[in-house]
Amino acid sequence: MPRTQKNDNFVDKSFTVMADIILKILPTNKKAKEAFVYYRDGMSAQAEGEYAEALDYYAEALEMEEDSNDRSYILYNTGLIYASNGDHNKALEYYHQAIELNPQLPQALNNIAVIYHFQGERAKEAGDNDGGEALLDQASDYWIRAIRMAPNNYIEAQNWIKTTGRSQVDIFF
Numbered sequence: 001m002p003r004t005q006k007n008d009n010f011v012d013k014s015f016t017v018m019a020d021i022i023l024k025i026l027p028t029n030k031k032a033k034e035a036f037v038y039y040r041d042g043m044s045a046q047a048e049g050e051y052a053e054a055l056d057y058y059a060e061a062l063e064m065e066e067d068s069n070d071r072s073y074i075l076y077n078t079g080l081i082y083a084s085n086g087d088h089n090k091a092l093e094y095y096h097q098a099i100e101l102n103p104q105l106p107q108a109l110n111n112i113a114v115i116y117h118f119q120g121e122r123a124k125e126a127g128d129n130d131g132g133e134a135l136l137d138q139a140s141d142y143w144i145r146a147i148r149m150a151p152n153n154y155i156e157a158q159n160w161i162k163t164t165g166r167s168q169v170d171i172f173f
Helices: 010-025 030-047 051-064 068-084 088-101 106-125 129-149 155-163
Strands: none
Touching (some): 030 051, 030 068, 068 088, 088 106, 106 129, 129 155
């Protein structure tokens, strides 16, 4: 049974109905519509914590999707799954691929920064101060890029950048 037929809550059902209507009227090719169905089912599975299932749907969507912007969101969501499962290196791979296709994806930049910050703090705790600082500098670089795109977001990151002296700028827009 397709995932779209399993949705039990009102919001998921409403989204599915609206998406189906939009798919029917959009002037896109069949392959693009199928890619969207897989992506939508992947998001649904991901929201329910069914990560293996979501990864399968995202893989199918990536095989069919040709639009680089749409592919970037599929890659981004795949990265989210790996990050939530603690596979930070795999998450970074997918986030970087997403940014290559769509440099205007501040949420991917932010998530890369979060991982580098986490890894930097861990490295410093393990006694690798230089390696830790290098990772924290990378985190700062990615956060600055994200903040420039979305200046009203990532307030904690802005404060961290300022308090650690990693930026001479008070305002990021």
